[in-house]
Amino acid sequence: MTQPNDKESMLSIGKNDKKSLYEIGxxxxxxxxxxxxxxxxxxxxxxxxxxKRRMEKLESKSFVPMEIxxxxxxxxxxxxxxxxxxTACNLRCVYCYGFGGKNPAFIDFNFIKAQIDDYANSxxxxxxxxFQGTGEPTLSFDxxxxxxxxxxxxxxxxxxxxxxxxxxxxxxxxxxxxxxxSFIISCDGPPDIQNKQRPPLNKNDVGTVEKTIxxxxxxxxxxxxRGTVTNYSSKxxxxxxxxxxxLGVKTIDLEPVFLEGRASERKSAYSRMVNFDEYEKxxxxxCELIEEYEMVFENxxxxxxxxxKRFCGFxxxxxxxxxxxxSCLDYTPEKDNPQEFVxxxxxxxxxxxxxxxxKLMNCKKIxxxxxxxxxxxxxxxxxxxxxxxxxxxxxxxxxxxxRFRCKVIRNTTKKYLIYKIKKHLVxxxxxxxxxxxxxxxxxxFNEFEMKKTDGQHLKGNPFIRINLKKxxxxxxxxxxxxxxKSRINKPTLFLISFSFQEKDLTTKNGKAIISFLDxxxxxxxxxxxxxxxxxxxxxxxxxxxNYNFPRSCKDCLELFIVKxxxxxxxxxxxxxRNLKKFSNxxxxxxxxxxxxNPKFLKxxxxxxxxxxxxxxxxxxx
Numbered sequence: 001m002t003q004p005n006d007k008e009s010m011l012s013i014g015k016n017d018k019k020s021l022y023e024i025g026x027x028x029x030x031x032x033x034x035x036x037x038x039x040x041x042x043x044x045x046x047x048x049x050x051x052k053r054r055m056e057k058l059e060s061k062s063f064v065p066m067e068i069x070x071x072x073x074x075x076x077x078x079x080x081x082x083x084x085x086x087t088a089c090n091l092r093c094v095y096c097y098g099f100g101g102k103n104p105a106f107i108d109f110n111f112i113k114a115q116i117d118d119y120a121n122s123x124x125x126x127x128x129x130x131f132q133g134t135g136e137p138t139l140s141f142d143x144x145x146x147x148x149x150x151x152x153x154x155x156x157x158x159x160x161x162x163x164x165x166x167x168x169x170x171x172x173x174x175x176x177x178x179x180x181x182s183f184i185i186s187c188d189g190p191p192d193i194q195n196k197q198r199p200p201l202n203k204n205d206v207g208t209v210e211k212t213i214x215x216x217x218x219x220x221x222x223x224x225x226r227g228t229v230t231n232y233s234s235k236x237x238x239x240x241x242x243x244x245x246x247l248g249v250k251t252i253d254l255e256p257v258f259l260e261g262r263a264s265e266r267k268s269a270y271s272r273m274v275n276f277d278e279y280e281k282x283x284x285x286x287c288e289l290i291e292e293y294e295m296v297f298e299n300x301x302x303x304x305x306x307x308x309k310r311f312c313g314f315x316x317x318x319x320x321x322x323x324x325x326x327s328c329l330d331y332t333p334e335k336d337n338p339q340e341f342v343x344x345x346x347x348x349x350x351x352x353x354x355x356x357x358x359k360l361m362n363c364k365k366i367x368x369x370x371x372x373x374x375x376x377x378x379x380x381x382x383x384x385x386x387x388x389x390x391x392x393x394x395x396x397x398x399x400x401x402x403r404f405r406c407k408v409i410r411n412t413t414k415k416y417l418i419y420k421i422k423k424h425l426v427x428x429x430x431x432x433x434x435x436x437x438x439x440x441x442x443x444x445f446n447e448f449e450m451k452k453t454d455g456q457h458l459k460g461n462p463f464i465r466i467n468l469k470k471x472x473x474x475x476x477x478x479x480x481x482x483x484x485k486s487r488i489n490k491p492t493l494f495l496i497s498f499s500f501q502e503k504d505l506t507t508k509n510g511k512a513i514i515s516f517l518d519x520x521x522x523x524x525x526x527x528x529x530x531x532x533x534x535x536x537x538x539x540x541x542x543x544x545x546n547y548n549f550p551r552s553c554k555d556c557l558e559l560f561i562v563k564x565x566x567x568x569x570x571x572x573x574x575x576x577r578n579l580k581k582f583s584n585x586x587x588x589x590x591x592x593x594x595x596x597n598p599k600f601l602k603x604x605x606x607x608x609x610x611x612x613x614x615x616x617x618x619x620x621x
Contacts, residue, residue, distance in 0.1 A: 289491060
C-alpha cells in the first residue's frame with residue numbers, strides 16, 4: 001500500500017479567521033483540497049493558487065460531495081453513563097481484549113445507585129444508560145432489572161442501550177425489547193466465521209446469535225452490528241457484509257482486531273491482526289456496496305468529516321466491576337490499566353462516589369488539540385486523535401498516536417473521499433466493460449462479471465433484457481429472488497433492461513414494472529436499471545428517485561461500452577473514442593449528441609413530456 005506523506009500539502013485562506021486547505025489528491029487536471037474546518041472541498045488548477053486569500057472567489061470552486069456529513073460526538077444535552085455489569089461471559093472469543101469469562105465478577109448494585117443518586121441530586125433531566133463490559137451484560141439480568149426500575153424513579157427522561165454478544169435467553173430478550181432497549185450486537189459474520197472467532201461455551205448456543213439478530217430487526221430494536229475482522233476473516237469482508245445485508249441489518253461496523261488480551265497471544269489466524277493492504281481493499285469495496293444497499297457504515301479507519309476534539313465521547317463516565325469510575329470504554333479489570341484513565345471510585349463505607357477532580361480535569365485535557373503529531377493532519381477534526389487508550393498501549397502516551405495507524409487512516413480516507421468526488425462530479429463510472437470475451441460491470445472498487453439472459457436461465461450476475469410481451473414479471477421476480485437465495489452470501493448484481501414497443505407505453509405496464517421493482521427491493525435484491533423508463537407510463541404518485549432510475553439518456557448505463565485500452569463506443573456504433581480524453585460524463589454525452597443519431601419510437605418524437613424535458617424518449621438502439 002502506498003503510504004501518504006506525514007504532512008499533506010497545505011494552503012491557508014482568510015485573513016482574520018484563518019482556515020487551512022489540505023491537498024488530498026487530484027481528479028483529472030485539478031487538485032482537490034479539503035477544508036476540515038468548513039467541511040468543503042475545493043477544485044483548484046494552477047491559475048487558482050493566486051486566489052487562495054480571496055475567499056469569495058474560492059467559494060465558486062468549492063463543493064460538498066453528497067452523503068458526506070459532519071460527525072459530532074455529542075449527546076444533545078443528555079448525560080450518559082456506561083455500566084460494566086460483569087466480566088462473566090458465555091463465549092470464549094479467541095481475541096477478547098478483556099479475557100472475558102476468565103475471572104467472573106459482578107458490579108455492586110449500591111455503586112450504581114450511588115451514581116444515579118448523584119445525577120438526580122444534580123437535577124439531571126435526561127440520561128442515557130449503556131450496559132457494556134468485558135463480559136456478557138445479560139448474564140446480570142437481575143442487576144439490569146433493578147437498575148432500570150431504580151433509575152426510572154429518579155430521572156424522568158431515560159433511555160437504555162446494551163451491547164451484547166447475542167447469546168441471550170428468550171425471556172431476557174423479550175423483557176429488554178419490552179422495555180425499549182436499543183441493541184448493539186457483537187457478531188463477526190456467517191456461522192462458520194462466528195463460531196471460530198467467537199466460540200460459545202455451550203454448543204447448544206450455536207445459531208442463537210442469528211436468531212437474536214432476526215428478532216431484534218423484527219422488533220425494530222437493533223441499533224448496529226459490531227464485527228471484529230481478523231487475519232482470517234479480512235479476505236471475506238464482502239461475504240460478511242452480504243450475510244448481514246441478507247438478514248436485514250441497517251448499520252454495521254467492521255473493525256480490525258486489537259492485539260490486546262487473548263489476541264496478544266496470537267495463537268491462530270482467528271486472533272491475529274489483519275493484513276492492512278487486504279483490509280483497506282475490502283473495506284473500500286464494502287463501503288461502495290453498503291451505499292448501494294442503503295445501509296449505514298461506521299468505521300474508525302474512514303473518517304471523512306467531523307468536528308470532534310476526541311475520537312469518541314471521551315472522557316466517559318464508566319462504572320466498572322472493580323469499583324472504579326474510568327474515562328474509557330476499553331478499560332478492563334483483567335490487566336494493568338493506565339491510572340490516568342481512572343478518575344473516581346465507589347466508597348463502600350460511606351456509600352458515596354468520590355471523584356478526583358484533578359484527574360478528571362487531566363482527562364478532559366486529553367484531546368486532539370493537545371497532540372502535536374496531529375496538528376497538521378487534515379483529519380484531526382474528524383479522527384479526533386484516535387482511541388486514547390489504544391494510543392497509550394501502542395506508544396506509552398494517550399497523546400501520541402500510532403504513526404502507522406495514522407498513515408492507514410489517512411490513506412484509506414483519501415481514497416474514499418476521491419471516490420465520493422468522482423462518483424458525484426465526474427460520473428463516468430460505473431460503466432459496462434468488455435474484455436477477453438467477458439462482459440463486466442465496473443464500479444469504483446467492485447467489478448461484476450455479467451451473464452446476458454432473457455430471464456429464463458439465470459447464471460452468475462444476470463443481465464436481463466425484458467420483453468414485456470413475453471415476460472411475466474411476477475414469475476420473473478420469484479425466479480430472481482429464489483436465485484439470489486441460492487447464492488447464499490455471495491454479492492449478486494442484476495442488470496435489468498426493459499425494451500418497449502409503442503403498444504407497451506401504458507400505465508398498466510408502468511404499474512406492473514413498479515410492482516416488480518418493489519418486490520425486488522423488499523427482498524434485498526441488488527439491481528440496476530440500465531435504461532431510463534418512459535415518463536408516460538409511470539404512476540403519478542411514484543417517486544422515481546426511490547428506484548435509482550437512469551433519468552435521461554446521459555445517465556443510461558448503455559450509453560457507451562468500454563473495451564480494451566480505454567477505448568469506448570457509443571450505443572449508436574459511431575466509432576471508438578479514448579475515454580482518457582473526457583473529464584466527466586457530461587463531456588461524453590455532449591460528444592454523443594454531436595456525433596450520433598440515436599433512434600427513438602415514433603410516438604416519442606413530439607411527445608410533450610420529451611419537449612418539457614421530463615423524458616428522454618424511448619430509445620430503439
